[in-house]
Amino acid sequence: MKRSIVCRCEDIAEEDVLQAIEEGYTDIEELRKKLRIGMGPCQGRVCLPLVAKILEKKTGEKVAQIPTPTVRPPLVPVPLGTLASEDDEQES
Ligand code: FES
Numbered sequence: 001m002k003r004s005i006v007c008r009c010e011d012i013a014e015e016d017v018l019q020a021i022e023e024g025y026t027d028i029e030e031l032r033k034k035l036r037i038g039m040g041p042c043q044g045r046v047c048l049p050l051v052a053k054i055l056e057k058k059t060g061e062k063v064a065q066i067p068t069p070t071v072r073p074p075l076v077p078v079p080l081g082t083l084a085s086e087d088d089e090q091e092s
Pocket residue numbers: 006007008009010037038039040041042043044045046047048
């Protein structure tokens with residue numbers, strides 16, 4: 001069966017979004033928490049506009065009126081070597 005992927009990062013198809021809307025998840029924040037839409041490496045740049053259009057079609061609410069989640073990037077980029085370092089484990 002052919003799936004229409006909406007969120008490539010989290011492998012979420014349009015059918016998954018439509019089913020969640022049928023279950024009562026009718027805003028992007030709720031859909032994000034249920035399906036992890038927008039939580040992948042692209043932080044929703046690809047999928048959130050698509051989900052907003054699907055919501056517009058299903059709920060009749062205009063895309064411009066649908067609130068989008070706030071993107072919260074790290075304040076300072078952290079190198080992976082710092083995160084994977086064993087030095088911190090030995091200090092605590
Ligand atoms: S496509 Fe959805 S988070 Fe990247």
